[in-house]
Amino acid sequence: MKTVLIIxxxxxxxxxxxxxxxxxxxxxxxxxxxxxxxxxxxxxDFRREICRRYIRDRDYRFVDAASPEWDRRSEAYRSTIDTLNSDKQALFERLIGEGMADGECGAFLVWGDPALYDSTIRIVEAIARNGASMDGRDGAPAIDYEVIPGITAPQALAAKHRVPLNRIGGSFAVTTGRRIAEEFPADLDSVVVMLDSKDAYRRYVDQDIDIYWGAYIGTPDEILIAGKLKDVAEEIARTRAEAREAHGWIMDTYLMRRNDPPEE
Structure with a gap:
């Protein structure tokens, strides 16, 4: 039996x-x-650094592999992600099969928390459910796996801006840029947005909304901007574009909060 940790x-x-x-x-x-x-x-490099920092008195090794690519511009989002996850499953099966001996423990290090906008749990669960042997013995269970939670980007964002995610007695949603571009949930006043590649917050600049935005949270490159959305939207868009150009990628999250909350 091989054990996989999703950390x-x-x-x-x-x-x-x-x-x-x-x-x-x-x-x-x-x-x-x-x-x-x-x-x-x-x-x-960050993943290697946390291993160096926290692992004590034991040998371990890294197995590197190129992550499957996908077309982020595709309009067929669900089918594109299904194909990506299928490709990842094939890759994970190969890594587990070739990179681990029976009785060993392997780990995938997941940014944030594995339960929030990440497919590692689904992929590993599918491998375990299929029962395909990782050592060639028909009928042998492939793997056992465990999930270890992590601090999410919304939690880190709220801590950095020193704000709660919800009003007293209120609810909030965590959604994507694709969804918030369509509508702000009518029954909520607070929304955390992740995976927004198109500055969807700009749609709401004519409303009385506060925004708390952060990029590269927790890293030396961290950027934080907060204020009335109508006042800071263009600053966020400009800063975001400059950061993406400088680093080649960006990982950002934001909280939008209405100041005219919907009627109960």
């Missing part, structure tokens, strides 16, 4: 790792690192 490593600061995550790091024999290209080398 949430937080949203950018090595000190965001929980005690449980540190203990999990110290169980792993092998860490699988997905290379997403030269622009995102810092994300791989």
């Amino acid at each position: 949430g490593i937080g949203a950018g600061d090595p000190e965001y790792l929980t005690v449980q995550a540190v203990n999990a790091l110290n169980r792993a024999d092998v860490f699988f690192l997905l290379d997403k290209g030269a622009d995102k080398e810092t994300l791989v």
Whole structure:
């Protein structure tokens, strides 16, 4: 039996790792690192750094592989993601099959928390459910797996801006740029937006909304902007474009909060 750990490593600061995550790091024999290209080398370097910082008195190794590519401009979003996850599943099966011996423990280090806008749990669960043997013995269970939670980008964003995510007694939603571009949920006053590649917040500049935006949260490159959306929207868009140009990638999150909350 092989054991796979899906470890949430937080949203950018090595000190965001929980005690449980540190203990999990110290169980792993092998860490699988997905290379997403030269622009995102810092994300791989971060994973290596937390291993160096937190693993004590044990040998471990890294297995690197190129992450499957996908067309982010595709209009057929769901089918594109299904294809991406299928490609990732084939890759994960190969990594687990070839990169681990029976009885060993391997780990995927997931940015933020594995349960929020990440497919690693789904992919590993599918491998385990299919029951395909990783060592060639028909009928042998492939793997067992565990999930270790991490600090999410919305949590880190709220802490950095020193604001709660919800009003007293109120609800909030976590959604995507694609969704918020369509509508602001009618029954909510607070929305956290992730994966917004097109500055969808600009749609709401004519409304009385506060925005709390952050990029590269927890890293030395962290950028924070907050204020009335109508006043800071263009500053965010400009800063975001400059940061993407400088780094080759951007990872940002924001909270929008109406000041005229919907009627109960």
